[in-house]
Amino acid sequence: MTTRTTFRVPGWALGLAGVAVLLLVLQVLPVAGVVDRRFLPPATEMFQALSSWFVSPQFWTALGQTLTTWITGLAIAFVAGTVLGILIGEIPGLRALTASTIEFLRPVPSVALVPLVVILYGPTMQSTLILVVYASIWQVLLQVLAGVGSVDPVADDTARSYRFGLLTRIRTVTLPSSLPYVITGLRLAATVALILTLTGELLIGTPGLGSLLLIARASGQYALIYGLVLVAGALGLAVNLVFRQIERWTLFWHPSIRGEVAA
Amino acid sequence: MSASTPAARVLRAAGLGLWKAVLFVLLPAVLVTIWWFASAGSTDPQVPALSVVLEKFSTVWFTEPFSQSLFVKAVVPSVTRLLIGFGIALVLGVVLGVLIGTFRPLRDFLEPALEFFRAIPPPILAPILMLFLGIDHALKIAIIAVGAVWPILLNTIEGVRGIDPVLKDTAQAYRLGPARRLFALTLPGAGPQIFTGARQALSIAMILMVIGEMFAAFDGIGSAIATFQATFATASMWSAVLILGSIGVVLALLFGAVERVVLKWYRGYLRTQRGGA
Amino acid sequence: MAGKTHGADLSVRNVRKVYTGRGAAVEAIQDLSFDVKAGELVCVVGPSGAGKTTLLRILAGLLGSTSGEVALGGDLVKGPPPGMAVVLQEYGRSLFPWMTVAKNIELPLKEKGVPKAERKRLVQEALDAVSLADAGRSYPWQLSGGMQQRVAIARAVAYEPQVLLMDEPFAAVDAQTRLELEDLVRALWQRLGVTVVFVTHDIDEAVYLGEHVFVLSNRPTILLEKVTIDLGANRDQVATRTHPEFGRLRNHVYELVQHAKKGARSLDEAGLAPAWLPANGETTVRQRELITAQALAAPVVDATADVDDAPVDDAEQAGSAEA
Numbered sequence: 001m002t003t004r005t006t007f008r009v010p011g012w013a014l015g016l017a018g019v020a021v022l023l024l025v026l027q028v029l030p031v032a033g034v035v036d037r038r039f040l041p042p043a044t045e046m047f048q049a050l051s052s053w054f055v056s057p058q059f060w061t062a063l064g065q066t067l068t069t070w071i072t073g074l075a076i077a078f079v080a081g082t083v084l085g086i087l088i089g090e091i092p093g094l095r096a097l098t099a100s101t102i103e104f105l106r107p108v109p110s111v112a113l114v115p116l117v118v119i120l121y122g123p124t125m126q127s128t129l130i131l132v133v134y135a136s137i138w139q140v141l142l143q144v145l146a147g148v149g150s151v152d153p154v155a156d157d158t159a160r161s162y163r164f165g166l167l168t169r170i171r172t173v174t175l176p177s178s179l180p181y182v183i184t185g186l187r188l189a190a191t192v193a194l195i196l197t198l199t200g201e202l203l204i205g206t207p208g209l210g211s212l213l214l215i216a217r218a219s220g221q222y223a224l225i226y227g228l229v230l231v232a233g234a235l236g237l238a239v240n241l242v243f244r245q246i247e248r249w250t251l252f253w254h255p256s257i258r259g260e261v262a263a
Numbered sequence: 264m265s266a267s268t269p270a271a272r273v274l275r276a277a278g279l280g281l282w283k284a285v286l287f288v289l290l291p292a293v294l295v296t297i298w299w300f301a302s303a304g305s306t307d308p309q310v311p312a313l314s315v316v317l318e319k320f321s322t323v324w325f326t327e328p329f330s331q332s333l334f335v336k337a338v339v340p341s342v343t344r345l346l347i348g349f350g351i352a353l354v355l356g357v358v359l360g361v362l363i364g365t366f367r368p369l370r371d372f373l374e375p376a377l378e379f380f381r382a383i384p385p386p387i388l389a390p391i392l393m394l395f396l397g398i399d400h401a402l403k404i405a406i407i408a409v410g411a412v413w414p415i416l417l418n419t420i421e422g423v424r425g426i427d428p429v430l431k432d433t434a435q436a437y438r439l440g441p442a443r444r445l446f447a448l449t450l451p452g453a454g455p456q457i458f459t460g461a462r463q464a465l466s467i468a469m470i471l472m473v474i475g476e477m478f479a480a481f482d483g484i485g486s487a488i489a490t491f492q493a494t495f496a497t498a499s500m501w502s503a504v505l506i507l508g509s510i511g512v513v514l515a516l517l518f519g520a521v522e523r524v525v526l527k528w529y530r531g532y533l534r535t536q537r538g539g540a
Numbered sequence: 541m542a543g544k545t546h547g548a549d550l551s552v553r554n555v556r557k558v559y560t561g562r563g564a565a566v567e568a569i570q571d572l573s574f575d576v577k578a579g580e581l582v583c584v585v586g587p588s589g590a591g592k593t594t595l596l597r598i599l600a601g602l603l604g605s606t607s608g609e610v611a612l613g614g615d616l617v618k619g620p621p622p623g624m625a626v627v628l629q630e631y632g633r634s635l636f637p638w639m640t641v642a643k644n645i646e647l648p649l650k651e652k653g654v655p656k657a658e659r660k661r662l663v664q665e666a667l668d669a670v671s672l673a674d675a676g677r678s679y680p681w682q683l684s685g686g687m688q689q690r691v692a693i694a695r696a697v698a699y700e701p702q703v704l705l706m707d708e709p710f711a712a713v714d715a716q717t718r719l720e721l722e723d724l725v726r727a728l729w730q731r732l733g734v735t736v737v738f739v740t741h742d743i744d745e746a747v748y749l750g751e752h753v754f755v756l757s758n759r760p761t762i763l764l765e766k767v768t769i770d771l772g773a774n775r776d777q778v779a780t781r782t783h784p785e786f787g788r789l790r791n792h793v794y795e796l797v798q799h800a801k802k803g804a805r806s807l808d809e810a811g812l813a814p815a816w817l818p819a820n821g822e823t824t825v826r827q828r829e830l831i832t833a834q835a836l837a838a839p840v841v842d843a844t845a846d847v848d849d850a851p852v853d854d855a856e857q858a859g860s861a862e863a
Binding site: 433435436437447531532 | 634638682
């Protein structure tokens with residue numbers, strides 16, 4: 001055993017280096033002609049394309065449309081999923097009654113609905129909304145069900161013994177103790193909703209970033225496609241970060257979080 | 264008491280089983296019945312009667328001879344590509360995830376870049392991959408693999424990182440070699456997280472299967488749907504929805520069965536952890 | 541006293557450990573040197589935060605020291621050495637939850653290249669030795685805490701180590717189980733003849749189990765005293781614990797640890813005479829008080845001389861015998 005005084009590079013610096021190397025590779029591969037420059041433009045061109053998007057009003061409209069679809073779908077799924085989850089979890093017998101239906105419907109892929117919404121609504125925001133809500137409601141519903149199931153039976157019995165009504169019980173016992181599950185469900189749903197928003201735009205042609213990408217593809221402007229991929233990635237990253245932060249803020253007091261710190 | 268005699272217990276268990284079976288089929292039966300009667304005699308071409316859809320189910324997908332039917336020509340290639348793509352994503356995700364999760368500097372180096380790739384909604388990568396790979400089998404498999412690898416990769420990294428340090432110490436103190444460490448410690452330790460990632464990956468793979476086929480179609484369910492769409496064959500489209508739905512259900516059931524076997528220890532472990540805490 | 545000696549000498553020379561994390565460096569261990577002879581059972585006690593676990597991890601080769609060296613059977617320890625087994629405090633976390641009890645015990649044997657039939661025999665013997673003959677097919681989490689720690693001990697026993705390191709192994713089990721496990725460790729040690737280093741914060745446990753008790757100071761850690769426990773080979777939870785000598789040694793170690801908690805860095809600073817000074821009857825108690833008073837009154841440099849000059853002949857002999 002010898003003296004070890006190695007200098008340790010901090011994690012964030014390594015991570016920054018990682019991103020830098022990635023950009024360098026993306027720059028060098030096309031410039032050196034390893035890959036077709038038309039199909040994979042150098043990183044600098046990608047960022048140029050990105051900045052050309054930023055000055056295009058068409059882009060901001062599309063971004064707004066995508067965000068509207070996403071947040072509307074997420075909100076509907078969140079509210080509906082939470083209400084359904086609490087009702088199914090709290091009303092005796094309802095859980096057993098709905099279990100098989102949920103088990104069958106949940107794995108039905110949301111893209112299966114694409115043909116349906118197309119005949120029913122055509123390339124409108126409604127079509128994509130249905131996909132988004134259908135895909136993300138399960139994330140919320142299942143988390144809420146798990147949350148209601150995790151309610152401390154003693155607390156629940158106490159509430160029942162004091163003859164709290166259903167609503168009071170939900171407000172004072174069920175909701176607070178299943179909150180961490182609800183918030184986790186929200187975070188999962190947010191990511192899924194974004195994926196399905198773009199899927200809908202690409203497949204159905206609903207207005208938004210996805211359909212903008214289809215236009216860029218049809219006109220062969222590949223750098224512009226990459227610019228949009230960068231935007232989509234940044235959007236996804238922002239959604240992840242924001243909802244993780246929300247999770248942390250709302251739950252700092254909760255035993256499941258504190259337990260994690262202790263363990 | 265009679266309740267404790269074996270016969271009574273069997274009866275009670277049978278009664279409970281019967282009751283569970285009734286609960287299991289009750290709601291689906293009611294829903295299907297409602298659908299059946301509500302849509303019966305429907306004249307709206309967009310919402311055909313369930314009886315018509317079910318009829319299409321056999322006349323469109325299961326024509327004679329079976330080997331020439333649309334089921335064999337569309338569903339089989341789709342599901343094959345799905346499984347291959349998912350398999351590639353699984354192997355790639357777990358192998359890379361174990362490597363990255365094990366070596367701290369590598370993890371620090373790659374994690375921000377990987378987080379970005381994970382954050383890109385996978386469908387948007389389909390048009391790009393098409394540039395490189397054309398529109399053949401390889402493309403559709405690649406779309407699935409590239410999109411599905413991220414949840415597996417990042418969950419594996421997280422799982423490997425989260426392995427209890429006391430277990431790591433134990434493995435080290437008993438001088439476990441790299442191979443045994445991998446199979447006795449790392450993989451089972453990250454197992455629950457790997458399965459979580461794989462389940463997310465499976466549903467993404469399914470979406471990408473359809474996307475790939477709708478963009479660049481010459482066979483598969485997605486191309487069949489595109490054809491129905493172009494010819495306004497709405498009842499057939501409804502039947503395609505049923506097919507896609509059933510594939511999803513069957514895959515989820517298979518996945519659940521595998522998980523139950525592989526993670527048998529984990530369910531028991533969780534139960535005792537909760538009970539003990 | 542052990543039937544056959546399997547054990548290996550363990551020698552620790554000037555081990556120092558400084559943690560250099562973020563911010564200021566923390567000196568956990570200042571300077572530790574001691575020897576554990578082959579087949580000895582030594583307990584290490586000290587106030588909480590005395591770097592006991594750090595020391596054990598260094599002995600186990602799980603942690604590098606900043607300077608100094610550890611040798612096992614004459615070979616320098618650079619990583620976990622062959623022939624060493626550890627039992628950690630967190631029994632619930634040191635057993636692989638995805639393996640049955642038998643597989644847990646078998647795993648290190650596989651790595652050692654023990655043939656299958658032999659492995660089976662060793663596993664069963666080890667399970668028998670810890671009175672868990674029927675638990676082989678259970679999973680660890682199906683067992684109680686005490687039983688889980690028995691499995692960890694069985695795993696170490698089946699490994700047939702030369703040296704067994706135990707880090708507060710019974711800190712988290714209930715009192716009743718704890719006494720049983722202490723006797724189990726003594727019995728296994730006597731049967732196998734391994735070298736055992738047993739780290740604990742429980743003074744009674746240390747005195748009851750050990751042939752020697754090493755008392756550590758507060759951080760940065762040094763060795764305050766090596767107390768020889770002369771309570772015979774056969775210890776008994778009732779007879780031994782009620783023996784006057786047990787009480788005397790226990791009180792001595794207790795006082796020393798109390799002073800160590802407050803920062804005493806030598807016997808003199810603690811105002812205590814070494815434990816080997818005889819303490820049978822009132823005279824010696826008075827003697828010790830006298831010596832203590834002298835030690836307190838005298839300047840630090842002369843304190844040791846005063847103690848050495850104390851007119852206790854047999855104590856001198858005991859001291860030289862130990863040295």
